[in-house]
Amino acid sequence: QLQLQESGPGLVKPSETLSLTCTVSGGSIRSSNYNWAWIRQPPGETLEWLGSLHHDGSIFFNPSLKSRVTISVDTSKNQFSLKLTSVTAADLAVYYCARVVVASSGWVPFDYWGQGILITVSS
Amino acid sequence: DIQMTQSPFTLSASVGDRVTITCRASQSVSSWLAWYQQKPGKAPKLLIHKTSSLESGAPSRFSGSASGTEFTLTISSLQPDDFATYYCHQYKTYPWTFGQGTKVEI
Numbered sequence: 001q002l003q004l005q006e007s008g009p010g011l012v013k014p015s016e017t018l019s020l021t022c023t024v025s026g027g028s029i030r031s032s033n034y035n036w037a038w039i040r041q042p043p044g045e046t047l048e049w050l051g052s053l054h055h056d057g058s059i060f061f062n063p064s065l066k067s068r069v070t071i072s073v074d075t076s077k078n079q080f081s082l083k084l085t086s087v088t089a090a091d092l093a094v095y096y097c098a099r100v101v102v103a104s105s106g107w108v109p110f111d112y113w114g115q116g117i118l119i120t121v122s123s
Numbered sequence: 124d125i126q127m128t129q130s131p132f133t134l135s136a137s138v139g140d141r142v143t144i145t146c147r148a149s150q151s152v153s154s155w156l157a158w159y160q161q162k163p164g165k166a167p168k169l170l171i172h173k174t175s176s177l178e179s180g181a182p183s184r185f186s187g188s189a190s191g192t193e194f195t196l197t198i199s200s201l202q203p204d205d206f207a208t209y210y211c212h213q214y215k216t217y218p219w220t221f222g223q224g225t226k227v228e229i
Binding site for chain 1: 124154155157159165166167168169172173178210212214217218219220221222223224
């Protein structure tokens with residue numbers, strides 16, 4: 001059974017960099033059948049797609065975050081990571097990692113999710 | 124960005140009711156529309172993708188349909204486990220976007 005697990009600091013100071021890791025178990029992150037993504041959800045609000053890592057190594061970001069976001073992958077550890085620079089109170093949210101199925105009949109978005117990690121921004 | 128407008132924001136219903144939630148896209152998303160169910164403190168759960176394809180394990184009382192850029196999620200007979208918040212999501216074009224959510228309450 002595929003499992004995704006987010007890990008990170010929980011509390012980040014304003015202006016610092018948030019670093020999160022998603023560990024995938026029960027499946028290979030290198031499979032050409034899947035892409036991987038980060039999504040966040042501020043308390044009481046809707047979901048926001050942050051960015052996606054495609055199986056071919058290409059990466060796509062939400063322009064709303066401008067140049068603050070980077071996504072990387074460590075295939076040896078079956079992990080992918082998110083870095084968000086210059087955090088502010090507006091970055092307070094639950095951050096999720098999720099899988100996208102890449103199929104010839106069309107993609108299936110976010111069929112598996114991590115449990116989410118609450119990130120608080122405070123000095 | 125493609126804007127997704129869901130309605131209603133909140134829906135009050137009873138067990139056994141037929142429930143309909145609507146999502147309108149600001150431009151064409153073809154059939155690349157998904158629906159999720161989310162309960163408090165939990166990650167969203169995929170119910171439907173490609174407008175009307177039921178995700179494996181999702182109950183058959185959930186169905187999806189579309190007319191142009193207006194999409195509908197229908198619950199044929201509301202069950203106690205269905206009281207939750209539902210989100211639509213377009214995945215035709217980056218940045219992928221979500222509706223504001225519809226809370227189904229008793």
